[in-house]
Amino acid sequence: MSRVVVVGGGLGGTAAAARLAKLGHDVHLLERAGALGGALVPVRSGDLTWESATASTTLPAVVRDLFRKSGRPLERELDLVPLAVPREHRFPDGSRVRLPTGSRAAQLEALEGLGAGVGTAWVDHVAAYAPAWEALRRDLFERPWAPDLATAEARDLLRSRTSLHRHLRRSLRDPRLRALAAHPAVLGGHDLRAVPWWVGLETYVEQRSGTWTVPGGMHRLGEALADRLATRRVTVSLGTAATDVVVRGGRAVAVATAAGEVDADVVVCAVDPRGLPTLAPHAARTTPALPPVVAHVALDATGLPDDAPPEVVVHGETTFVVRTGGQAPPGRAAWTVLGRGPVSEDLLRALARVGVDLRERVLERHDLSPLQAVQRWGGSPYGVLWQGRRSVTDRLGPRTPVPGVLACGAHATSGAGLPFVGLSAALVAEVVGPA
Numbered sequence: 001m002s003r004v005v006v007v008g009g010g011l012g013g014t015a016a017a018a019r020l021a022k023l024g025h026d027v028h029l030l031e032r033a034g035a036l037g038g039a040l041v042p043v044r045s046g047d048l049t050w051e052s053a054t055a056s057t058t059l060p061a062v063v064r065d066l067f068r069k070s071g072r073p074l075e076r077e078l079d080l081v082p083l084a085v086p087r088e089h090r091f092p093d094g095s096r097v098r099l100p101t102g103s104r105a106a107q108l109e110a111l112e113g114l115g116a117g118v119g120t121a122w123v124d125h126v127a128a129y130a131p132a133w134e135a136l137r138r139d140l141f142e143r144p145w146a147p148d149l150a151t152a153e154a155r156d157l158l159r160s161r162t163s164l165h166r167h168l169r170r171s172l173r174d175p176r177l178r179a180l181a182a183h184p185a186v187l188g189g190h191d192l193r194a195v196p197w198w199v200g201l202e203t204y205v206e207q208r209s210g211t212w213t214v215p216g217g218m219h220r221l222g223e224a225l226a227d228r229l230a231t232r233r234v235t236v237s238l239g240t241a242a243t244d245v246v247v248r249g250g251r252a253v254a255v256a257t258a259a260g261e262v263d264a265d266v267v268v269c270a271v272d273p274r275g276l277p278t279l280a281p282h283a284a285r286t287t288p289a290l291p292p293v294v295a296h297v298a299l300d301a302t303g304l305p306d307d308a309p310p311e312v313v314v315h316g317e318t319t320f321v322v323r324t325g326g327q328a329p330p331g332r333a334a335w336t337v338l339g340r341g342p343v344s345e346d347l348l349r350a351l352a353r354v355g356v357d358l359r360e361r362v363l364e365r366h367d368l369s370p371l372q373a374v375q376r377w378g379g380s381p382y383g384v385l386w387q388g389r390r391s392v393t394d395r396l397g398p399r400t401p402v403p404g405v406l407a408c409g410a411h412a413t414s415g416a417g418l419p420f421v422g423l424s425a426a427l428v429a430e431v432v433g434p435a
């Protein structure tokens with residue numbers, strides 16, 4: 001049995017802690033905030049609740065695997081339900097489409113509504129990611145990257161100099177399809193010229209696995225994980241900021257906090273490693289991807305369409321995402337607006353300019369700038385900015401150059417969002433292994 005100290009109690013840290021405790025280790029999690037969950041902790045005001053980060057996930061198998069491997073199956077704790085049509089996309093030319101996920105045929109049919117051949121162009125584009133996903137799933141996302149063990153195909157993919165920008169220019173003539181294909185990277189805050197082309201495989205993953213949510217809100221997943229840590233007898237120290245990893249004799253032996261050192265055989269860094277002085281030099285070539293501009297709004301729901309999709313994406317020089325699924329009592333609605341790209345005026349005024357005017361309905365509003373978001377979570381929940389193909393190896397995780405220190409979470413994975421953070425925690429558990 002090893003003494004494992006996990007730094008950070010977001011999805012990455014709690015998932016790693018739950019898995020490692022189930023593997024028989026003595027796990028102690030340090031979280032600087034007053035609660036576990038990180039970006040899964042929602043924003044609440046009276047009887048209103050807005051999701052802070054994500055309102056849905058792809059790859060439901062990742063969440064199911066986490067719950068099964070940490071004790072009890074997910075179905076005993078929570079429902080995870082598919083969203084047949086998670087998003088409506090609106091394009092600068094005025095056209096729009098409600099795009100289903102989880103089905104190639106349904107995407108084909110929906111996109112043919114934009115014009116003859118549009119759907120076929122899309123499904124052909126998405127299908128072409130299948131080999132990249134299979135190669136990287138095996139060698140990068142589901143086992144620690146090891147060039148010697150990886151297939152030539154996976155090594156070639158990580159060496160490729162082709163950017164997502166160039167790939168989409170070559171592969172898709174319709175600018176609306178390019179906007180669809182680029183959306184995950186744009187929402188992540190990346191410059192498409194600095195993103196490797198294979199990162200576009202997220203559209204393939206979403207088409208194949210579908211989009212899923214937890215009724216009542218994704219924050220319930222964070223709450224279920226906190227309960228799981230209690231069941232697994234993980235020691236949780238809230239309000240405890242780790243200040244550094246203590247290295248003696250060439251290996252990590254403890255984590256330093258204001259209250260003293262917490263002894264460790266293994267340290268798991270589930271925060272931005274640049275915040276821990278021992279790890280910072282090893283992550284010096286990484287830059288965080290900034291969060292978007294966000295406004296959580298309570299709306300007078302009178303006359304609002306009752307078939308609003310969970311998300312409306314308005315594509316353009318600035319991309320807006322309107323999430324409609326917050327929890328609110330009858331007569332009101334809890335929506336979240338995100339802005340990516342140049343937003344040089346009030347977010348809701350900018351949104352009104354592109355045809356979604358919520359301003360007269362607003363009853364309450366909570367704004368979150370990118371800086372405030374980074375301060376709230378002690379780092380960017382959007383992880384590492386793509387700065388070319390080297391970003392894959394510039395980021396730490398699951399192994400780090402410091403013996404005894406592993407890394408997981410948004411800063412330790414080349415994929416975006418909840419499922420890839422979940423996979424990064426599984427990799428850490430695999431490297432540590434059973435007690």
Ligand SMILES: O=c1ccn([C@@H]2O[C@H](COP(=O)(O)OP(=O)(O)O[C@H]3O[C@@H]([C@H](O)CO)[C@H](O)[C@H]3O)[C@@H](O)[C@H]2O)c(=O)[nH]1
Binds near residue numbers: 410
């Ligand atoms: O010095 C520090 C800095 C931060 N913390 C705490 O660590 C937690 C980080 O949580 P989070 O930002 O949520 O990051 P994580 O990589 O675990 O989670 C990712 O999952 C998704 C998201 O949950 C769903 O989409 C997202 O991509 C990422 O956020 C946080 O609690 C900080 O307070 C610390 O203890 N010490």
